[in-house]
Amino acid sequence: MDLETDILIIGGGSAGCMAAIVAKEQNPNVDVLIIEKGEIHRSGSIAMGMDALNIVVQPGKASSETYVESARIAAGGILDPKLSYVLAENSFSMLKRLEDWGVRFPRNDDGEYITLQVHAKGAFMVEMDAPDLKVILAQKVEEVGVRVINRVIITNLLVSKRRVTGAIGFNYRTGEFTVCSAKATILANGGCARFSLPNSGYLYGIFDYPGNAGDGYSMAFRAGAKLTGFECPQSSPLIKDFNCPLLYITLTRGAEVINAFGDKIVLEYLSTQTMLKELHEGRGPIFIKMNHLPEEKIQDIERILFTTERPTQKKFWEGRGIDFREGMIELGETEFQLCGGHGITGILVNEKAETSLKNLYAVGDVASVPMQHLSGAFVFGEIAGKNAATLVRKTQRQELDKSFIKAEEKRIFKMFDEKGEGTDITPTELEYKVRRMISDYVVPPKNERKLQEALWWIQRFRNDLKTIKAKDYHELSRLEEVRFILDCAELSTTASLERKESRWGWFHYRTDYPEQDDKNWLSRIILEKDGESGEIKVALQPVDNRGL
Ligand SMILES: Cc1cc2nc3c(=O)[nH]c(=O)nc-3n(C[C@H](O)[C@H](O)[C@H](O)COP(=O)(O)OP(=O)(O)OC[C@H]3O[C@@H](n4cnc5c(N)ncnc54)[C@H](O)[C@@H]3O)c2cc1C
Structure with a gap:
Protein backbone atom coordinates (compact mmCIF):
# COMPACT_ATOMS: atom_id res chain seq x y z
CA MET A 1 0.00 0.00 0.00
CA ASP A 2 1.45 3.39 -1.00
CA ILE A 21 -6.61 16.39 16.93
CA VAL A 22 -4.65 19.61 17.51
CA ALA A 23 -3.04 19.53 14.04
CA LYS A 24 -6.51 19.34 12.47
CA GLU A 25 -7.81 22.01 14.81
CA GLN A 26 -4.91 24.25 13.76
CA ASN A 27 -5.52 23.71 10.06
CA PRO A 28 -8.49 21.58 8.94
CA ASN A 29 -7.06 21.43 5.40
CA VAL A 30 -4.00 19.52 6.50
CA ASP A 31 -4.20 15.77 5.93
CA VAL A 32 -3.34 13.87 9.11
CA LEU A 33 -2.84 10.11 9.21
CA ILE A 34 -2.33 7.96 12.31
CA ILE A 35 -0.76 4.57 11.73
CA GLU A 36 -1.42 2.44 14.79
CA LYS A 37 -0.10 -0.99 15.67
CA GLY A 38 -3.17 -1.96 17.69
CA GLU A 39 -6.76 -0.71 17.45
CA ILE A 40 -7.05 2.95 18.34
CA HIS A 41 -10.05 2.64 20.67
CA ARG A 42 -8.10 0.51 23.14
CA SER A 43 -4.43 0.79 22.24
CA GLY A 44 -1.65 2.32 24.32
CA SER A 45 -0.98 2.95 27.99
CA ILE A 46 -4.43 4.34 28.67
CA ALA A 47 -6.28 1.33 27.19
CA MET A 48 -9.41 2.16 29.20
CA GLY A 49 -9.12 5.20 31.37
CA MET A 50 -7.02 6.95 33.99
CA ASP A 51 -7.70 8.19 37.46
CA ALA A 52 -5.48 11.28 37.54
CA LEU A 53 -3.54 13.78 35.54
CA ASN A 54 -0.31 13.44 37.44
CA ILE A 55 1.07 16.90 36.68
CA VAL A 56 -1.17 19.95 36.75
CA VAL A 57 0.02 23.34 37.93
CA GLN A 58 -3.13 25.23 38.90
CA PRO A 59 -2.73 29.01 38.65
CA GLY A 60 -2.58 30.60 42.07
CA LYS A 61 -2.16 27.23 43.81
CA ALA A 62 1.29 26.08 42.75
CA SER A 63 4.09 27.34 40.56
CA SER A 64 5.83 25.91 37.53
CA GLU A 65 9.17 26.63 39.23
CA THR A 66 8.21 24.35 42.15
CA TYR A 67 7.24 21.64 39.68
CA VAL A 68 10.64 21.94 37.96
CA GLU A 69 12.27 21.53 41.40
CA SER A 70 10.24 18.34 41.91
CA ALA A 71 11.13 17.04 38.46
CA ARG A 72 14.79 17.76 39.13
CA ILE A 73 14.67 15.66 42.30
CA ALA A 74 12.81 12.81 40.56
CA ALA A 75 15.26 12.83 37.63
CA GLY A 76 18.32 12.80 39.89
CA GLY A 77 19.35 16.15 38.38
CA ILE A 78 19.64 14.71 34.85
CA LEU A 79 17.09 16.58 32.79
CA ASP A 80 16.46 19.53 30.54
CA PRO A 81 14.54 21.72 33.01
CA LYS A 82 13.15 23.89 30.20
CA LEU A 83 11.00 20.95 29.05
CA SER A 84 9.58 20.34 32.52
CA TYR A 85 8.80 24.04 32.73
CA VAL A 86 6.93 24.01 29.40
CA LEU A 87 4.99 20.97 30.61
CA ALA A 88 4.02 22.72 33.84
CA GLU A 89 3.06 25.96 32.11
CA ASN A 90 0.69 24.22 29.68
CA SER A 91 -0.75 21.65 32.08
CA PHE A 92 -3.75 23.58 33.39
CA SER A 93 -5.01 24.60 29.95
CA MET A 94 -4.72 20.92 29.01
CA LEU A 95 -6.97 19.97 31.94
CA LYS A 96 -9.48 22.56 30.71
CA ARG A 97 -9.29 21.21 27.14
CA LEU A 98 -10.05 17.69 28.42
CA GLU A 99 -12.89 18.99 30.56
CA ASP A 100 -14.38 20.61 27.44
CA TRP A 101 -14.27 17.20 25.78
CA GLY A 102 -16.33 15.67 28.58
CA VAL A 103 -13.56 14.28 30.78
CA ARG A 104 -14.65 14.58 34.41
CA PHE A 105 -12.37 16.09 37.06
CA PRO A 106 -14.23 15.75 40.38
CA ARG A 107 -14.30 18.73 42.76
CA ASN A 108 -14.48 18.92 46.56
CA ASP A 109 -17.17 20.67 48.62
CA ASP A 110 -15.44 24.02 48.04
CA GLY A 111 -15.67 23.51 44.28
CA GLU A 112 -11.94 22.93 43.89
CA TYR A 113 -10.25 20.17 41.93
CA ILE A 114 -9.13 17.31 44.16
CA THR A 115 -5.34 17.34 44.32
CA LEU A 116 -3.06 14.72 45.78
CA GLN A 117 0.66 14.88 46.54
CA VAL A 118 2.96 12.32 44.93
CA HIS A 119 5.89 14.59 44.06
CA ALA A 120 8.70 15.61 46.41
CA LYS A 121 7.37 19.17 46.39
CA GLY A 122 3.87 20.39 45.64
CA ALA A 123 0.49 18.71 45.14
CA PHE A 124 0.36 18.51 41.34
CA MET A 125 -1.70 15.37 40.85
CA VAL A 126 -5.33 16.17 39.99
CA GLU A 127 -7.93 13.44 40.35
CA MET A 128 -9.70 12.50 37.12
CA ASP A 129 -12.69 10.25 36.75
CA ALA A 130 -12.31 8.97 33.21
CA PRO A 131 -12.86 5.22 32.80
CA ASP A 132 -13.43 5.72 29.06
CA LEU A 133 -10.72 8.25 28.27
CA LYS A 134 -9.26 6.28 25.36
CA VAL A 135 -12.62 5.99 23.66
CA ILE A 136 -13.17 9.75 24.08
CA LEU A 137 -9.83 10.42 22.36
CA ALA A 138 -10.48 7.95 19.53
CA GLN A 139 -13.92 9.48 18.89
CA LYS A 140 -12.46 12.98 18.83
CA VAL A 141 -9.83 11.82 16.30
CA GLU A 142 -12.61 10.55 14.07
CA GLU A 143 -14.76 13.66 14.56
CA VAL A 144 -12.06 16.09 13.36
CA GLY A 145 -11.37 14.01 10.24
CA VAL A 146 -8.06 12.35 11.01
CA VAL A 164 12.46 12.36 7.71
CA THR A 165 10.24 11.82 4.67
CA GLY A 166 7.85 9.14 5.92
CA ALA A 167 7.87 5.59 7.20
CA ILE A 168 7.38 1.95 6.22
CA GLY A 169 5.82 -1.05 7.85
CA PHE A 170 3.34 -3.86 7.25
CA ASN A 171 -0.09 -5.07 8.27
CA TYR A 172 0.41 -8.00 10.61
CA ARG A 173 -2.89 -9.62 9.60
CA THR A 174 -2.59 -9.42 5.82
CA GLY A 175 1.17 -8.95 5.39
CA GLU A 176 0.56 -5.93 3.16
CA PHE A 177 3.74 -3.87 2.89
CA THR A 178 3.01 -0.20 3.64
CA VAL A 179 4.97 2.85 2.51
CA CYS A 180 3.90 6.31 3.62
CA SER A 181 5.32 9.57 2.36
CA ALA A 182 4.84 12.53 4.74
CA LYS A 183 5.87 16.15 4.95
CA ALA A 184 6.15 15.89 8.74
CA THR A 185 6.29 12.82 10.97
CA ILE A 186 5.44 12.59 14.66
CA LEU A 187 6.76 9.62 16.60
CA ALA A 188 4.26 8.85 19.37
CA ASN A 189 4.81 5.15 19.80
CA GLY A 190 5.58 4.80 23.48
CA GLY A 191 8.53 3.42 25.41
CA CYS A 192 10.04 -0.03 25.72
CA ALA A 193 7.59 -1.78 28.04
CA ARG A 194 8.85 -5.24 27.09
CA PHE A 195 12.42 -4.88 28.38
CA SER A 196 13.42 -7.29 31.16
CA LEU A 197 11.24 -10.26 32.14
CA PRO A 198 8.49 -9.76 34.71
CA ASN A 199 8.75 -12.01 37.74
CA SER A 200 5.50 -13.71 36.73
CA GLY A 201 7.32 -15.11 33.69
CA TYR A 202 4.54 -13.97 31.34
CA LEU A 203 6.05 -12.07 28.40
CA TYR A 204 3.10 -9.69 28.14
CA GLY A 205 1.96 -9.66 31.77
CA ILE A 206 3.70 -6.37 32.35
CA PHE A 207 2.97 -2.97 33.85
CA ASP A 208 2.89 -0.84 30.70
CA TYR A 209 1.19 -1.45 27.35
CA PRO A 210 2.79 -4.62 25.91
CA GLY A 211 2.51 -3.34 22.33
CA ASN A 212 5.31 -0.88 23.06
CA ALA A 213 8.58 -2.71 22.48
CA GLY A 214 10.93 0.25 22.07
CA ASP A 215 9.90 0.56 18.40
CA GLY A 216 10.25 4.35 18.44
CA TYR A 217 13.65 4.37 20.15
CA SER A 218 15.01 1.85 17.69
CA MET A 219 13.71 3.53 14.54
CA ALA A 220 14.79 6.99 15.72
CA PHE A 221 18.30 5.69 16.44
CA ARG A 222 18.54 3.95 13.07
CA ALA A 223 17.35 7.11 11.31
CA GLY A 224 20.15 9.10 13.01
CA ALA A 225 18.29 10.95 15.80
CA LYS A 226 19.87 11.66 19.18
CA LEU A 227 18.61 9.83 22.27
CA THR A 228 19.26 10.10 25.99
CA GLY A 229 18.60 8.58 29.43
CA PHE A 230 19.07 4.93 28.40
CA GLU A 231 21.19 4.11 31.45
CA CYS A 232 18.11 4.60 33.64
CA PRO A 233 15.84 1.55 33.22
CA GLN A 234 13.04 1.74 35.67
CA SER A 235 10.94 -0.65 37.76
CA SER A 236 8.23 -0.18 40.41
CA PRO A 237 6.67 -2.08 43.27
CA LEU A 238 3.22 -3.09 41.98
CA ILE A 239 0.58 -5.71 42.75
CA LYS A 240 2.55 -8.95 42.77
CA ASP A 241 1.58 -11.40 40.00
CA PHE A 242 -0.83 -8.86 38.50
CA ASN A 243 1.63 -6.06 37.74
CA CYS A 244 -0.99 -3.38 37.99
CA PRO A 245 -0.35 0.09 39.44
CA LEU A 246 -1.86 1.02 42.76
CA LEU A 247 0.59 3.10 44.77
CA TYR A 248 -0.68 6.52 43.70
CA ILE A 249 -4.28 5.35 44.10
CA THR A 250 -3.96 3.83 47.56
CA LEU A 251 -1.16 5.74 49.31
CA THR A 252 -2.62 9.14 48.48
CA ARG A 253 -5.86 7.95 50.13
CA GLY A 254 -4.29 6.94 53.42
CA ALA A 255 -3.04 3.37 52.84
CA GLU A 256 0.27 2.32 54.42
CA VAL A 257 3.18 0.14 53.30
CA ILE A 258 4.44 -2.41 55.77
CA ASN A 259 7.25 -4.93 55.55
CA ALA A 260 7.51 -8.62 56.44
CA PHE A 261 8.01 -7.77 60.14
CA GLY A 262 4.87 -5.66 60.24
CA ASP A 263 6.90 -2.42 60.42
CA LYS A 264 5.44 0.60 58.69
CA ILE A 265 7.76 1.89 55.97
CA VAL A 266 8.20 5.61 56.36
CA LEU A 267 7.99 7.35 53.00
CA GLU A 268 9.40 10.87 52.79
CA TYR A 269 7.26 11.29 49.68
CA LEU A 270 5.92 8.68 47.29
CA SER A 271 9.39 7.33 46.55
CA THR A 272 9.38 3.85 45.05
CA GLN A 273 13.10 3.59 45.83
CA THR A 274 12.39 3.32 49.57
CA MET A 275 10.02 0.38 48.94
CA LEU A 276 12.39 -1.35 46.53
CA LYS A 277 15.16 -1.03 49.15
CA GLU A 278 13.04 -3.01 51.64
CA LEU A 279 12.76 -5.79 49.06
CA HIS A 280 16.43 -5.75 48.07
CA GLU A 281 17.60 -5.74 51.68
CA GLY A 282 15.54 -8.81 52.52
CA ARG A 283 12.73 -7.21 54.54
CA GLY A 284 10.12 -8.29 52.00
CA PRO A 285 7.51 -9.30 51.20
CA ILE A 286 6.07 -5.82 51.52
CA PHE A 287 2.35 -5.07 51.59
CA ILE A 288 -0.20 -2.30 51.15
CA LYS A 289 -2.40 -2.21 54.23
CA MET A 290 -5.84 -0.59 54.18
CA ASN A 291 -7.80 -2.15 57.04
CA HIS A 292 -7.55 1.07 59.05
CA LEU A 293 -9.30 3.12 56.33
CA PRO A 294 -12.97 4.10 56.54
CA GLU A 295 -15.36 2.12 54.34
CA GLU A 296 -15.92 5.06 51.96
CA LYS A 297 -12.20 5.33 51.19
CA ILE A 298 -11.96 1.60 50.48
CA GLN A 299 -14.94 1.80 48.19
CA ASP A 300 -13.34 4.76 46.39
CA ILE A 301 -10.14 2.75 45.90
CA GLU A 302 -12.08 -0.31 44.70
CA ARG A 303 -14.05 1.82 42.25
CA ILE A 304 -10.88 3.17 40.63
CA LEU A 305 -9.01 -0.14 40.60
CA PHE A 306 -11.92 -2.20 39.31
CA THR A 307 -13.19 0.23 36.67
CA THR A 308 -10.70 2.82 35.41
CA GLU A 309 -7.54 0.76 35.89
CA ARG A 310 -8.17 -2.90 35.04
CA PRO A 311 -11.59 -4.47 35.51
CA THR A 312 -10.00 -7.93 35.62
CA GLN A 313 -8.51 -6.92 38.94
CA LYS A 314 -11.82 -7.54 40.70
CA LYS A 315 -11.75 -11.17 39.57
CA PHE A 316 -8.09 -11.47 40.55
CA TRP A 317 -8.79 -10.47 44.17
CA GLU A 318 -11.89 -12.63 44.35
CA GLY A 319 -9.76 -15.54 43.13
CA ARG A 320 -7.18 -14.87 45.84
CA GLY A 321 -9.91 -14.52 48.45
CA ILE A 322 -8.65 -11.07 49.47
CA ASP A 323 -10.86 -8.24 50.63
CA PHE A 324 -9.03 -4.92 51.20
CA ARG A 325 -10.92 -4.49 54.47
CA GLU A 326 -9.02 -7.41 55.96
CA GLY A 327 -6.35 -8.82 53.70
CA MET A 328 -3.29 -7.03 52.44
CA ILE A 329 -1.95 -6.49 48.93
CA GLU A 330 1.50 -7.92 48.35
CA LEU A 331 3.80 -5.73 46.26
CA GLY A 332 6.40 -7.21 43.95
CA GLU A 333 9.07 -5.54 41.86
CA THR A 334 8.04 -5.37 38.22
CA GLU A 335 10.10 -5.89 35.15
CA GLY A 346 13.81 8.93 25.22
CA ILE A 347 14.49 10.72 22.01
CA LEU A 348 16.16 14.08 22.58
CA VAL A 349 13.61 16.85 21.98
CA ASN A 350 13.41 20.60 22.49
CA GLU A 351 10.55 22.76 23.77
CA LYS A 352 8.85 22.50 20.35
CA ALA A 353 8.93 18.68 20.45
CA GLU A 354 11.43 18.74 17.58
CA THR A 355 14.05 15.99 17.44
CA SER A 356 17.57 16.35 16.06
CA LEU A 357 16.28 15.23 12.63
CA LYS A 358 14.44 17.62 10.34
CA ASN A 359 10.64 17.25 10.08
CA LEU A 360 10.56 14.66 12.88
CA TYR A 361 8.83 15.34 16.19
CA ALA A 362 8.68 12.97 19.18
CA VAL A 363 6.04 13.07 21.92
CA GLY A 364 4.92 11.09 24.95
CA ALA A 384 3.84 18.90 18.15
CA GLY A 385 0.40 18.98 16.50
CA LYS A 386 0.47 22.79 16.33
CA ASN A 387 4.05 23.00 15.09
CA ALA A 388 3.69 20.23 12.50
CA ALA A 389 0.56 21.87 11.08
CA THR A 390 2.52 25.10 10.61
CA LEU A 391 5.57 23.33 9.20
CA VAL A 392 3.75 21.39 6.49
CA ARG A 393 2.29 24.59 5.01
CA LYS A 394 5.76 25.61 3.85
CA THR A 395 7.14 22.14 3.12
CA GLN A 396 7.47 20.41 -0.23
CA ARG A 397 7.08 16.64 -0.47
CA GLN A 398 10.43 14.84 -0.94
CA GLU A 399 11.32 11.90 -3.15
CA LEU A 400 11.44 8.65 -1.15
CA ASP A 401 14.57 6.51 -1.06
CA LYS A 402 13.37 3.66 -3.31
CA SER A 403 16.45 1.50 -2.88
CA PHE A 404 16.13 1.61 0.92
CA ILE A 405 12.43 0.73 0.70
CA LYS A 406 13.18 -2.23 -1.55
CA ALA A 407 15.98 -3.46 0.71
CA GLU A 408 13.76 -3.18 3.79
CA GLU A 409 10.92 -5.07 2.14
CA LYS A 410 13.37 -7.82 1.28
CA ARG A 411 14.86 -7.88 4.78
CA ILE A 412 11.48 -8.13 6.49
CA PHE A 413 9.86 -10.76 4.28
CA LYS A 414 13.00 -12.91 4.22
CA MET A 415 12.03 -13.82 7.79
CA PHE A 416 8.62 -15.07 6.63
CA ASP A 417 8.15 -18.77 5.93
CA GLU A 418 5.87 -19.08 2.89
CA LYS A 419 5.10 -22.69 3.88
CA GLY A 420 3.68 -21.45 7.19
CA GLU A 421 5.80 -23.84 9.26
CA GLY A 422 8.27 -21.51 10.95
CA THR A 423 11.43 -22.76 12.64
CA ASP A 424 12.17 -24.87 15.71
CA ILE A 425 12.85 -21.77 17.76
CA THR A 426 9.80 -19.53 17.70
CA PRO A 427 9.79 -15.71 17.94
CA THR A 428 8.24 -16.07 21.40
CA GLU A 429 11.09 -18.28 22.57
CA LEU A 430 13.67 -15.91 21.15
CA GLU A 431 12.01 -12.97 22.90
CA TYR A 432 12.04 -14.93 26.16
CA LYS A 433 15.79 -15.56 25.79
CA VAL A 434 16.54 -11.94 24.89
CA ARG A 435 14.58 -10.57 27.82
CA ARG A 436 16.06 -13.09 30.24
CA MET A 437 19.49 -11.91 29.09
CA ILE A 438 18.38 -8.31 29.77
CA SER A 439 17.28 -9.37 33.28
CA ASP A 440 20.62 -11.10 33.82
CA TYR A 441 23.04 -8.50 32.47
CA VAL A 442 21.55 -5.13 31.49
CA VAL A 443 19.49 -4.04 34.49
CA PRO A 444 20.78 -3.35 38.03
CA PRO A 445 22.86 -4.21 39.91
CA LYS A 446 25.27 -3.42 37.06
CA ASN A 447 29.01 -3.66 36.62
CA GLU A 448 31.45 -3.51 33.73
CA ARG A 449 31.71 -7.29 33.38
CA LYS A 450 27.96 -7.88 33.30
CA LEU A 451 27.44 -5.10 30.78
CA GLN A 452 30.20 -6.48 28.53
CA GLU A 453 28.50 -9.90 28.69
CA ALA A 454 25.30 -8.22 27.54
CA LEU A 455 27.03 -6.74 24.50
CA TRP A 456 28.33 -10.20 23.56
CA TRP A 457 24.85 -11.72 23.86
CA ILE A 458 23.19 -8.95 21.90
CA GLN A 459 25.40 -9.66 18.87
CA ARG A 460 24.70 -13.36 19.22
CA PHE A 461 20.94 -12.83 19.34
CA ARG A 462 21.14 -10.57 16.29
CA ASN A 463 22.70 -13.49 14.41
CA ASP A 464 20.00 -15.86 15.71
CA LEU A 465 17.39 -13.42 14.43
CA LYS A 466 18.69 -13.99 10.91
CA THR A 467 17.97 -17.71 11.12
CA ILE A 468 14.48 -17.66 12.63
CA LYS A 469 11.41 -17.65 10.41
CA ALA A 470 7.89 -16.56 11.19
CA LYS A 471 5.02 -18.88 10.37
CA ASP A 472 2.53 -16.00 9.97
CA TYR A 473 2.56 -12.20 9.73
CA HIS A 474 1.78 -11.82 13.40
CA GLU A 475 4.93 -13.71 14.26
CA LEU A 476 6.77 -11.60 11.71
CA SER A 477 5.79 -8.49 13.68
CA ARG A 478 7.09 -10.21 16.83
CA LEU A 479 10.47 -10.71 15.17
CA GLU A 480 10.61 -7.00 14.33
CA GLU A 481 9.80 -6.28 17.98
CA VAL A 482 12.66 -8.51 19.11
CA ARG A 483 14.90 -6.41 16.86
CA PHE A 484 13.62 -3.25 18.60
CA ILE A 485 14.17 -4.77 22.07
CA LEU A 486 17.74 -5.75 21.12
CA ASP A 487 18.47 -2.22 19.92
CA CYS A 488 17.14 -0.86 23.21
CA ALA A 489 19.28 -3.34 25.13
CA GLU A 490 22.38 -2.18 23.28
CA LEU A 491 21.55 1.50 23.80
CA SER A 492 20.93 0.89 27.51
CA THR A 493 24.10 -1.18 27.97
CA THR A 494 26.26 1.37 26.15
CA ALA A 495 24.94 4.27 28.21
CA SER A 496 25.30 2.25 31.44
CA LEU A 497 28.93 1.45 30.62
CA GLU A 498 29.57 5.14 30.02
CA ARG A 499 28.09 6.39 33.30
CA LYS A 500 30.82 5.42 35.76
CA GLU A 501 28.91 6.26 38.94
CA SER A 502 25.63 5.19 40.56
CA ARG A 503 22.46 7.33 40.28
CA TRP A 504 18.67 7.07 40.61
CA GLY A 505 18.90 4.69 43.60
CA TRP A 506 18.52 1.16 42.31
CA PHE A 507 17.97 2.06 38.67
CA HIS A 508 21.60 2.73 37.84
CA TYR A 509 23.38 1.03 40.73
CA ARG A 510 26.87 0.05 39.59
CA THR A 511 28.62 -2.20 42.09
CA ASP A 512 31.98 -1.10 40.65
CA TYR A 513 31.10 2.62 41.04
CA PRO A 514 28.68 2.58 43.99
CA GLU A 515 28.69 6.32 44.75
CA GLN A 516 26.84 9.14 43.04
CA ASP A 517 29.43 11.54 41.62
CA ASP A 518 27.89 14.93 40.85
CA LYS A 519 31.28 16.50 40.23
CA ASN A 520 31.87 14.44 37.09
CA TRP A 521 28.47 13.10 36.07
CA LEU A 522 25.89 15.85 36.22
CA SER A 523 25.55 15.35 32.47
CA ARG A 524 23.13 13.73 30.08
CA ILE A 525 24.50 10.84 28.06
CA ILE A 526 23.61 11.40 24.42
CA LEU A 527 23.55 8.44 22.04
CA GLU A 528 23.57 8.67 18.28
CA LYS A 529 24.36 6.43 15.32
CA ASP A 530 27.77 6.98 13.82
CA GLY A 531 27.10 7.88 10.19
CA GLU A 532 29.96 5.73 8.89
CA SER A 533 30.28 2.69 11.15
CA GLY A 534 26.63 2.48 12.22
CA GLU A 535 27.90 1.96 15.79
CA ILE A 536 26.58 3.88 18.79
CA LYS A 537 28.38 7.18 19.32
CA VAL A 538 28.37 8.52 22.91
CA ALA A 539 28.64 12.15 24.02
CA LEU A 540 28.16 13.94 27.35
CA GLN A 541 26.00 17.04 27.62
CA PRO A 542 26.30 18.87 30.96
CA VAL A 543 22.91 19.67 32.47
CA ASP A 544 22.01 23.28 31.69
CA ASN A 545 20.12 24.81 34.62
CA ARG A 546 20.39 28.40 33.41
CA GLY A 547 17.32 30.47 34.17
CA LEU A 548 15.57 27.64 36.07
C1 LIG B 1 -1.02 1.24 33.90
C2 LIG B 1 -0.67 2.70 33.75
C3 LIG B 1 -1.32 3.65 34.51
C4 LIG B 1 -0.99 5.00 34.36
N1 LIG B 1 -1.67 5.92 35.11
C5 LIG B 1 -1.43 7.24 34.91
C6 LIG B 1 -2.22 8.21 35.60
O1 LIG B 1 -3.15 7.90 36.34
N2 LIG B 1 -1.92 9.52 35.39
C7 LIG B 1 -0.91 9.93 34.55
O2 LIG B 1 -0.69 11.14 34.42
N3 LIG B 1 -0.17 9.02 33.87
C8 LIG B 1 -0.41 7.69 34.01
N4 LIG B 1 0.30 6.76 33.29
C9 LIG B 1 1.29 7.21 32.29
C10 LIG B 1 0.65 7.61 30.98
O3 LIG B 1 -0.45 6.79 30.72
C11 LIG B 1 1.63 7.50 29.81
O4 LIG B 1 2.78 8.26 30.12
C12 LIG B 1 1.03 8.02 28.51
O5 LIG B 1 -0.25 7.47 28.29
C13 LIG B 1 1.94 7.67 27.34
O6 LIG B 1 1.33 8.05 26.14
P1 LIG B 1 2.05 7.71 24.73
O7 LIG B 1 1.15 8.24 23.68
O8 LIG B 1 3.45 8.15 24.75
O9 LIG B 1 2.10 6.13 24.66
P2 LIG B 1 0.89 5.12 24.45
O10 LIG B 1 -0.38 5.71 24.92
O11 LIG B 1 1.31 3.82 25.02
O12 LIG B 1 0.75 5.01 22.88
C14 LIG B 1 1.73 4.43 22.05
C15 LIG B 1 0.98 3.86 20.86
O13 LIG B 1 1.94 3.55 19.82
C16 LIG B 1 1.53 2.34 19.19
N5 LIG B 1 2.74 1.76 18.59
C17 LIG B 1 3.83 1.27 19.23
N6 LIG B 1 4.73 0.86 18.32
C18 LIG B 1 4.21 1.09 17.09
C19 LIG B 1 4.66 0.85 15.77
N7 LIG B 1 5.85 0.30 15.55
N8 LIG B 1 3.85 1.19 14.74
C20 LIG B 1 2.63 1.74 14.96
N9 LIG B 1 2.15 1.99 16.20
C21 LIG B 1 2.94 1.67 17.25
C22 LIG B 1 0.97 1.50 20.32
O14 LIG B 1 0.12 0.51 19.83
C23 LIG B 1 0.25 2.57 21.16
O15 LIG B 1 -1.09 2.71 20.79
C24 LIG B 1 0.01 5.40 33.43
C25 LIG B 1 0.65 4.44 32.67
C26 LIG B 1 0.32 3.09 32.81
C27 LIG B 1 1.01 2.08 31.95
Missing part, protein backbone atom coordinates in the same frame (compact mmCIF):
# COMPACT_ATOMS: atom_id res chain seq x y z
CA LEU A 3 0.20 6.28 1.12
CA GLU A 4 0.71 10.02 1.12
CA THR A 5 -0.10 12.47 3.89
CA ASP A 6 0.92 15.86 5.24
CA ILE A 7 1.42 14.73 8.83
CA LEU A 8 2.09 11.11 9.66
CA ILE A 9 1.63 10.16 13.29
CA ILE A 10 3.15 6.85 14.31
CA GLY A 11 1.17 5.51 17.28
CA GLY A 12 -2.41 6.40 18.20
CA GLY A 13 -2.03 6.40 21.98
CA SER A 14 -2.40 9.41 24.27
CA ALA A 15 0.21 11.65 22.66
CA GLY A 16 -0.52 10.59 19.08
CA CYS A 17 -4.28 11.20 19.38
CA MET A 18 -3.72 14.61 20.95
CA ALA A 19 -1.19 15.63 18.27
CA ALA A 20 -3.59 14.56 15.51
CA ARG A 147 -7.44 9.19 8.97
CA VAL A 148 -6.53 6.09 11.00
CA ILE A 149 -4.97 2.85 9.84
CA ASN A 150 -4.98 0.16 12.51
CA ARG A 151 -2.88 -2.99 12.83
CA VAL A 152 0.10 -1.78 10.86
CA ILE A 153 3.45 -2.01 12.59
CA ILE A 154 5.83 0.70 11.41
CA THR A 155 9.30 -0.79 11.19
CA ASN A 156 11.49 2.06 9.97
CA LEU A 157 11.54 5.75 9.21
CA LEU A 158 12.45 7.01 5.75
CA VAL A 159 15.21 9.61 5.72
CA SER A 160 16.87 11.76 3.14
CA LYS A 161 19.78 14.04 4.10
CA ARG A 162 18.82 13.97 7.79
CA ARG A 163 15.23 14.85 6.95
CA PHE A 336 12.34 -3.01 34.08
CA GLN A 337 11.14 -0.76 31.29
CA LEU A 338 12.60 2.19 29.40
CA CYS A 339 10.19 5.11 29.36
CA GLY A 340 10.01 8.88 29.07
CA GLY A 341 6.69 8.91 30.92
CA HIS A 342 7.69 7.23 34.18
CA GLY A 343 11.44 7.50 33.68
CA ILE A 344 13.88 9.72 31.78
CA THR A 345 14.61 7.64 28.66
CA ASP A 365 6.83 8.16 26.43
CA VAL A 366 9.09 7.93 23.37
CA ALA A 367 10.52 11.39 24.11
CA SER A 368 12.84 12.35 26.93
CA VAL A 369 10.83 14.72 29.12
CA PRO A 370 11.50 13.17 32.54
CA MET A 371 8.52 11.68 34.38
CA GLN A 372 6.08 13.53 32.15
CA HIS A 373 3.28 10.94 32.55
CA LEU A 374 -0.03 11.48 30.78
CA SER A 375 0.18 15.25 31.29
CA GLY A 376 3.39 15.40 29.25
CA ALA A 377 2.03 13.11 26.52
CA PHE A 378 -0.94 15.47 26.10
CA VAL A 379 0.96 18.77 26.42
CA PHE A 380 3.76 17.83 24.03
CA GLY A 381 1.26 16.10 21.73
CA GLU A 382 -0.53 19.45 21.55
CA ILE A 383 2.73 21.31 20.90
